Amino acid sequence: MSKGSAIVIGASGGIGAAFEAALIEEGAYEVVHGFARSRGGAQHLDLLDEASIAAAAAHVAKGPPPAMVIVATGLLHEGEHGPEKALRDLDPAWLAQLYAVNAVGPALVAKHFLPLMPKSGRTVFAALSARVASITDNRLGGWHGYRASKAALNMLIRNLAIEERRRNERAIVVALHPGTVDTALSRPFQANVPAGRLFDAERAALQLLDVIEELKGPDSGKLFDYEGQEIPF
Template sequence: MTGKAAVIFGAAGGIGSAIADQLESDSGFASVIRFSRSESSPVRVDLTSEASIRDAAQWVKDRHIAPSMLFVATGLLHNDKRGPEKSLRELDADWLLQNYQVNAVGPALIAKYFLPLMDRQEIFRFAALSARVGSISDNRLGGWYGYRASKAALNMMIRNLAIEWSRKNDRSIIVALQPGTVDTELSQPFQGNVPPEKLFDSSRAARQLLDVLETLQPAQSGKIFAWDGTEIQP
């Protein structure tokens, strides 16, 4: 396969699907590969399964694709049984581990298998969705133990990846991005106090994130950026 290729994980979700749609409309990309847990995915990927991530990478490798962009648009904040913890007494080991598995371990394993496939001669961009609440220095309210801690862990993973991969390709850009509050299933239970102008639809959020990602330079690799391009301190 020739031409620039992008790979999106979480492509069945609100932000992931919008990012994939916008990249498909960008003439700079010859192909956009959408991975998710859905049946339409070339390989059904579960971030708690390293084997499924490895199989997805093998699918890309078998087709001789060297992606120039990879976007991990996944995250776990709540499910039908549990939500973010409001206090210490709500801590649960299994829920904490699930947060880490999806929000930190999964993206790190995607990097493990996909960074070696990316073009080492050209600029490439690897981004994962993070959150402002994952910033330790910005934490003033506490709570949300699993989500905060797992996103902080993701931010450290991104920093490590950027340092290691700069030795293999000094034009690599590996960052965490904060999308703001987006009108998706993940944020719906927590939108009550969000001003209308700060609640973004998926298409707008995707465009903002891609605009930021496209303007970043290799010297900014390893950092965390908000949807408006401002840097978030760890």
């Protein structure tokens, strides 16, 4: 068992819960902290409430320093709102909500948790992004808010990687694409997923943990898929 703790933000979601369970089962960390908006007490963390993020970080600061932080959150649809098919579907309030959850929230997690990570040794801060956030790979258009907010997350990851490297030269900060996972986020859009490409949450989490394990210093600031292949920004 290595020293340090592992943090999962969004631990009540399908893939977040799978990350938490896998990290506990592996037993590589002294403590595994799972935080979520739906949890109470010390495990409560709402990406839309910076005070709750700061409180969660203060709780972690009492124990072993975090060697791994995984932000396993994302917003694609909610209620009557979903991915836009055309410009006429753009709604400013919904766009702001997507940016708040998909970009601003993870950035605030980094603001409060990265300073808790050791200044030496290998550390990993990872946030779930998406292949559709790649500007280079975008050939279909649509899904304006989700694509743009996750692309904003990718830029933040690159910035964070540069800044964190100055604090710890072995720090790795990355964005990860889990593929299409059988969770509430993807359920309305699974019909066209190729056979064998819809992953259950446990498989998705284990695949990404394998990717994380293989990451090296030069990989920091980049986006990788579940097979460990770099996706261009």
